[in-house]
Amino acid sequence: MKAWQTASRMLNDSDDADDVASETMLRLWAVHDTLHDETHAVRLAVVVARHTAIDHQRRRRPSxxxxxxxxxxxxxxxxxxxxxxxxxxxxxxxxxxxxxxxxxxxxxxxxxxxxxxxxxxxxxxxxxxxxxxxxxxxxxxxxxxxxxxxxxxxxx
Known part of the structure; x- marks a missing residue:
């Protein structure tokens, strides 16, 4: 939920936010054994979602x-x-x-x-x-x- 909220705020598009949230969850699953607790997982999800959203924006609009x-x-x-x-x-x-x-x-x-x-x-x-x-x-x-x-x- 936090990953989608972060992506939605940054991208202003629910479809793109869904894609970013899905990718974030896949990345978190790859490291799920190293997560300490729920708070750690939520914080990491927000960071990964933010970086993934930035990557998504860069792919769409090169400067x-x-x-x-x-x-x-x-x-x-x-x-x-x-x-x-x-x-x-x-x-x-x-x-x-x-x-x-x-x-x-x-x-x-x-x-x-x-x-x-x-x-x-x-x-x-x-x-x-x-x-x-x-x-x-x-x-x-x-x-x-x-x-x-x-x-x-x-x-x-």
């Missing part, structure tokens, strides 16, 4: 696309398109493109397959001849690295 030439194309450009904002977007695009180009070739390839070609982890693993868990780990590491770079840039 940035990376084409085969590693060009970053923002898809949610702000409506106020002043010359200053346009210049900021161009600088940000160039900065992010440089960070992506500095990635090791395998990481850049995995990121491109996932973000541009919208491939699943299983498809990427089959294409590259690596394990699905390796793809997930690599994507997580690349995203974390880029996110930390962005946070560091924003602090300056």
């Amino acid at each position: 940035v696309s990376i084409d085969s030439g590693t060009r970053v194309i923002p898809l949610d450009i702000p409506t106020t398109n002043t010359p200053d904002r346009k210049m900021e977007w161009e600088e940000s695009e160039q900065w992010l493109r440089q960070r992506i180009e500095q990635l090791p070739p395998r990481e850049m390839q995995v990121l491109r397959l996932r973000q541009t070609e919208r491939r699943t982890n299983a498809e990427i693993a089959a294409l590259l001849g690596i394990g699905e868990a390796s793809v997930a780990t690599m994507l997580s590491a690349v995203r974390r690295k880029l996110f930390n770079d962005i946070k560091e840039r924003n602090r300056q």
